[in-house]
Amino acid sequence: MNHENLTNISELGEFGLIDHLTRDIKLNQPSTVMGVGDDAAVLKTGGKKYTLVSTDLLIEGVHFDMVYTPLKHLGYKSAIVNFSDMAAMNGVPKQIVVGLGISSKYTLEALEEFYAGLKKACELYKVDFVGGDTTSSVHGLFISVTVIGEVEKDKIAYRKGAKPGDLLCVSGDLGGAYMGLLLLEREKTVFQANPQAQPELEGKDYILQRQLKPEARVDIVETLKKADVIPTSMIDISDGLASEALHLAKSSEVGVAIYEEKIPIDQLTFDTAREFKIVPSVAALNGGEDYELLFTVDQKDYDKIKVIPELRIIGYISDAAEGNRLVTPDNHIVELTAQGWDALKK
């Protein structure tokens, strides 16, 4: 093998790598409805509903920093990021299995904290912890969570399905998790320079919680059901609004337009972004880990959506030929691009 021709994986990035490795996957099981390429795989297991499966890895030093991540929160978040994948299919989580690779620096008491957080999330979201694998690792903590969920067959929402004219909607507010991360990173730097320094985190609860202990918007799935709205497409926002909007557009073979001034941003997120000299909407567009839902609905559902306080209409879907656009507050149109958080490309 000629080593000079080998390809470094960082050249492809996470999405490029997955596309490349899974491009010739063949599906043979009649029970597989949808394989690689959405927030979850969709299986037909013989009942009235579809079964959903999704898996996520959290790796120490990549997805979390033990310097400022309480293990209980980490356990909670490990479950939540997977529950969010079920919500992204308009479904609900039902069971999880957890794989843990643990280096010798972790004590039983530390793992108990992790499990306490995991169990808390399961309790609140009514999910059963049904199995796992626990083993040692040479370096650090590796967490793998797989979630099983379900969705009514006629209510499932894929990344594909958005059509020109549809409204682009988002739940909650964006950018907060990223601001929480910047704050924690800043305090870590201060602490490393001067271990006597007191952390300046007062009044920052909301964005710290967005980063350390997020929630999954399974409640929005219920809200949409009650409002009798089925999204035409849906994704959860783990890598930033821009990145996810582009995923929806690409999967649906359409164009997307986002009005910058419509992006919901919490006041504390806004103020913290300014403090860090970041344009708040840039934090919302490119900061990851908000775990809100981004989805499209048919225009006929406008009246049903506009009365739901947790939801904002932030743009619309057009033909693919129109491209993906960001409309600035002064009505300039720029191309929507994603600098999103990509663990393989830093």
Added chain:
Amino acid sequence: MNHENLTNISELGEFGLIDHLTRDIKLNQPSTVMGVGDDAAVLKTGGKKYTLVSTDLLIEGVHFDMVYTPLKHLGYKSAIVNFSDMAAMNGVPKQIVVGLGISSKYTLEALEEFYAGLKKACELYKVDFVGGDTTSSVHGLFISVTVIGEVEKDKIAYRKGAKPGDLLCVSGDLGGAYMGLLLLEREKTVFQANPQAQPELEGKDYILQRQLKPEARVDIVETLKKADVIPTSMIDISDGLASEALHLAKSSEVGVAIYEEKIPIDQLTFDTAREFKIVPSVAALNGGEDYELLFTVDQKDYDKIKVIPELRIIGYISDAAEGNRLVTPDNHIVELTAQGWDALKK
């Protein structure tokens, strides 16, 4: 927190740790039939069959050594060890999702090799690869595979269910994977001392394959079905015969007796064990990763079992009060104990 009172996880070992962390897990979903404590979780998803879910981690430096593990074989084995968990429930694998954490030393071409092995296993076992998560890791390769399978409700075999008088059966032969590992470790040592040395692996294909590219006994599930035999209990042999027999006995609240001379051992395994000055039956009892099936059947099924060439009856089930016993070839009875391979206890 008083650090002197913290518990090192190696004191508990893998099974102790899992027992400890999962002891107060509550199940709330009516769709959960069986949670933690068997080879797979069992879910009721509304169809005629049960849905099975199991997850396994493979971590570089713990479960495999990149010095002598071809990535294609590793991909194959990662799938197989999970398929084996489905067979252990008397079920069949249907879909897998794969999480990969990759350090920067891996190239795209290396990952393609890994995926080629994974896809090969999926193709041969008619399993669909339906999703995953790929991300970077700080150190080494971290593999998490979750498998979804199914089993007819009236044919499911748990670890519990064995009753006094049942026959203890095993598929294939045992100890080979461990002998393959010892051989590879020896060649690694030789190579490290003298990189010019040629590996002495000729004629050792069988045990090398048992270690590097094992198979899952899904065929035995089919064989038992055709023979109209439903095991009263079952487990797959990943940690050694002794360890798994004790699991069956504990879960079923019975005692187990194994006749040492009945344990099936391949000639090459036997010869290699002697070469390494290991008693061959000790290798079979305590060497891991054979991925054969260990199960119990009612005595009435004796005639059906004895004619199946891939199966051996190696012992029987007794009352718990009789303890767990190994009957030596000279008819001595010793207590059956497990030194099995426990990744958290080395």
